[in-house]
Amino acid sequence: MIVNLALMLTLLLVIGFAAQWLAWRVKLPAILFLLLAGILLGPVSGLVEPDKLLGKWLFPAVSLAVALILFEGSMTLRFHELRGIGRAVRGLVSYGAVAALLMLAAAAHWIAGLEWQIAFLFGALGCVTGPTVIVPMLRTLRPDAKIANTLRWEGIVIDPLGALFAVLVFEAIVSREQGHSIGVFAATVGSGVVIGVIGAIVLAFLLRRHLIPEYLQNFGTMAAVLGAFAVSNAITHESGLLAVTIMGIVIGNRRDVHIDHIMDFKEDLSTLLVSLLFVILAARLHWPLPDGMLLGGALVFLAAQFVVRPVSAWLATLGSTLNWRQRALIAWVAPRGIVAAAVSALFALRLEELRVPGAEALVPLVFSLIIGTVIVQSATSRQLARWLRVAEPEPDGVLVFGADPVARAVAASLKAADFRVLVVDDDWEGVRAARMQGLETFFGSPTSQHADHHMDLTGIGRLLAMSTRRELNSLAVVHYRQEFGRERVYRLRNLAPEERHDRRNFAGNLLAPALFGENMTHGRFAEMMSEGWRIKSTKLTETFDWPHFVEQYGSESVLLFGIGERGALRVASSKRELDPKPGWTVIVLVPPPRQETEAVA
Incomplete structure (x- = not known):
């Protein structure tokens, strides 16, 4: 018995x-x-x-x-x-x-x-x-x-x-x-x-x-x-x-x-x-x-x-x-x-x-x-x-996991482009700083049952895992891949390609496209911002297209996002290299002006 x-x-x-x-x-x-x-x-x-x-x-x-x-x-x-x-x-x-x-x-x-x-x-x-x-x-x-x-x-x-x-x-x-x-x-x-x-x-x-x-x-x-x-x-x-x-x-x-x-x-x-x-x-x-x-x-x-x-x-x-x-x-x-x-x-x-x-x-x-x-x-x-006619259209909002200066800067650029952005982290100081910037926030782990019950994801359709904690980024990717779809979750790398070792890599099913390209890491992004790089949003036209933008701001500029003529958000990643067209709005990490760089040097 x-x-x-x-x-x-x-x-x-x-x-x-x-x-x-x-x-x-x-x-x-x-x-x-x-x-x-x-x-x-x-x-x-x-x-x-x-x-x-x-x-x-x-x-x-x-x-x-x-x-x-x-x-x-x-x-x-x-x-x-x-x-x-x-x-x-x-x-x-x-x-x-x-x-x-x-x-x-x-x-x-x-x-x-x-x-x-x-x-x-x-x-x-x-x-x-x-x-x-x-x-x-x-x-x-x-x-x-x-x-x-x-x-x-x-x-x-x-x-x-x-x-x-x-x-x-x-x-x-x-x-x-x-x-x-x-x-x-x-x-x-x-x-x-x-x-x-x-x-x-x-x-x-x-x-x-x-x-x-x-x-x-x-x-x-x-x-x-x-x-x-x-x-x-x-x-x-x-x-x-x-x-x-x-x-x-x-x-x-x-x-x-x-x-x-x-x-x-x-x-x-x-x-x-x-x-x-x-x-x-x-x-x-x-x-x-x-x-x-x-x-x-x-x-x-x-x-x-x-x-x-x-x-x-x-x-x-x-x-x-x-x-x-x-x-x-x-x-x-x-x-x-x-x-x-x-x-x-x-x-x-x-x-x-x-x-x-x-x-x-x-x-x-x-x-x-x-x-x-x-x-x-x-x-x-x-x-x-x-x-x-009270249903939300196709969700184009963004859930940003992470509240450090890098994540807050990216979130603020998307909010300025009229996307709904929700910043979530269990780091209270970072969440408080995000609130002071006028960003919508949620304090807690994005993968907890408390978040499932209380976090409002209305209109949210993408995840940008940008925290400084590599393991939690992977956990968030796995959690929200079923929620948003495999192609709508991204992770900012914490290690450069030469720093990654097979024993430290996660299994293939935990991986997500590398945000902003294979070689961009959280540390590199933070270092660039500390050197005076800034996120700039520009509307491209027939007379000022993407080649003109690169010519003016430098070929080392990093394209982060593209917004199509109908308002669709496109995310630059290791699996998707963007080709901005006239009529797009581009969000780009650009270097400081040359005279400022020389003064710093």
């Missing part, structure tokens, strides 16, 4: 990884492939039976996994960011979410026949989107900046708020089913809030005073979260999820605690837990579904897609700066994600133990909503955006 259990868990781990990889490959939310894999393994083939596989450990394991997922999600809610997200987003995550909850509850009650208490729980779970489903969809949808920012911020903010909302509804149902009074419910909520706040304060104190060594901080944080969950449940039954949610919100808003490395660890851990959890939970679905659930789930999805989301989004965006076309697309796009699936499955397990009528229908209904919204919206949103 131990061998079988170990083999099955390993198989689930491999399948979860394969689903995540496939989602990355085709740029669709991973939750779709995880749920489909679980359905194939469970109800369809019968290969996996989670209740027999895990037995009495199923509920505790799912509870702990959901606690960690909620903590990681709630840490991303920063109150200071709420002030700058605009009226439309505030409406979508407040009264728009309440309107969606009420309408979804009504649909679940009158269409699917759920009792009102389960219907309200379904409404609380069904009104939540999230960055894990929104961000991959935006990459293929490519709407204009206002729509992309609105949908992205809605997913980020409503993810933890929706979890908190659902937990409160669940606590109310459990208190009612166990015959508890309103005072007991208030005590449950109060216990969760108090334990969460105390746990966050204690953890922040330990981290701020460096009483936990850095290499143990991730381990210590996970232990603290699970400890708060267990203690809160021991004091007041079913209050643990609320405690970890509050704990994450408090920790995430403490400015005196550095949590970036903890966030990275929790993101990786959440990816692992989500991959295992969703396959297991989907495998628990029973086939055939409860009476009326197949048709009821389809009808509830149609109501959510064609009535609930349009009405709530239209109401939430009244008075905003969005036009009717932008509001129409926002009213169509609202895929459901991780919180809805994970929390609904955990709640269903507990409610089935309490024999709450209709609890067995909660998970099929939520999963029907998730699968329906992801499939339908992924297949139709791009065409709808084009029809509404």
